[in-house]
Amino acid sequence: MNFIYYNLNKIRFLQKSYSLKFLFIAFLGIHIPLIGVIIFILNSPNQSFSKGTIISLTLILTLIAALATLAILKNLLAPLIISKKSLEDYLTKKQLPNLPLNYLDEAGILMSLIQKTVNSLDLHIKEKQEITTLVSHNLRTPLNQIKGLCELTKIDAANSTEYINQINSIANLQLQGLTELLDQLMHNNLEASTRVEAYEIGNLIDIELNNAQLQFKKKNLTLVYKKSNRSLLTTANEKKISLVFQNLISNAIKFSFNGGKIYVETKSKDQKLEILVRDEGMGFSENYKPNLFKDARNLGRLGTENEPSVGLGLHLSKRTVEQLGGLLVGHSDGENKGATFSIII
Structure with a gap:
């Protein structure tokens, strides 16, 4: 995880609030020029300063503070950027994310929810693919039965009615089972259908x-x-x-x-x-x-x-x-x- 976000989460009062982290960095950024000027004045052997010196020092410190604050705030967006990239990678490459689950603020909870949701979604997709493949695999059995009965009707015409009834029975049973199963798959409720x-x-x-x-x-x-x-x-x-x-x-x-x-x-x-x-x-x-x-x-x-x-x-x-x-x-x-x-x- 990003260095800035990781270390800010070590500060106890910042652990559970993502927005408070931004306010904390903004607060420090605003006060850096003032703190810098005070330190400069207190530690300077020459206590006589021109207005130009004070203004120049304030402007330089303000510029440094603004750049530092913007850089830190940009880095603080890392959880959102990583979450976005993880979702894109899953949607385009079917690559499962590896987001951290141990952060307690809003961004941490978001990453945790994305990780758990994508894992759950991927599991459901695989389960559907597997059960659908199993259905397709097992369809060969009734189709072979029907094929065999059709062959029997050619060589044993006297009992063709019995064979046709068996074909009808097998077809109806499989059609009913497939209809129910595919309906459950479409409505995402295979487990709920137990x-x-x-x-x-x-x-x-x-x-x-x-x-x-x-x-x-x-x-x-x-x-x-x-x-x-x-x-x-x-x-x-x-x-x-x-x-x-x-x-x-x-x-x-x-x-x-x-x-x-x-x-x-x-x-x-x-x-x-x-x-x-x-x-x-x-x-x-x-x-x-x-x-x-x-x-x-x-x-x-x-x-x-x-x-x-x-x-x-x-x-x-x-x-x-x-x-x-x-x-x-x-x-x-x-x-x-x-x-x-x-x-x-």
Whole structure:
């Protein structure tokens, strides 16, 4: 921080008032000529002064005092100038400010508010970008389902009505979810939209597993679903949990070998709710585990049947669950030994 502003804040009676700092400097500047003349007269061995000497001395001291006061006052504007530049850098370069938070006057409070507001705004923007990316990422699942059903209508015309009804059901469900989620994003109230009333997590899992049936059939996968015999209630944002579970199921299918099994379980322990998804597929090594939840857009692995992978799903899913105050953890005994992922909320 600027030297002048920093040192003036060390003076106790000036710490909490920005305007008082200006008045203090102005007061000193006005009285420097008078103080200088008095000192000159008292310390001069020759007590006889001409009017011209006194006037010249006063004018010189006044000029020096005016220049010094203006320079100090200009430097005292540093907090405002720094705040302005910080906002400009964020708006033009997306560069986060690094303003001090420890000053108590109006300028210090302004810098603190700007810092906290920009940090909060940047966090909200990133959260929106991530949840929007997760939505886009997860859209592939219902689109693949619809694509598969469309192909079935070509080769199995007798059951085309059933396939069309399934297409309609999947499309309506996704459209409803997307409409609500995008509306929340537009109105900047994703966190405020978290449900106040509790809902049954098992109902959400039932719907998502039903929608994924076609994917299971395409790879001859068997679903082993162990649903809790207790009612598991939660108030965690339903749309976000749904998106994360969709991604875990999609990954389990993608990385499972043809004819394998996928296990889904819901349970509660120590006042926590857990949704477990386990497969018998590709798994991952201990060396790969540190990269499991990182942004892996350039490292996305292909599925067992060369299904493409964006490399963002687990990264965004973990961030989403943590925003809800929960945990997303993954485990594998090694490559080709399957993987287990748990949502804990």
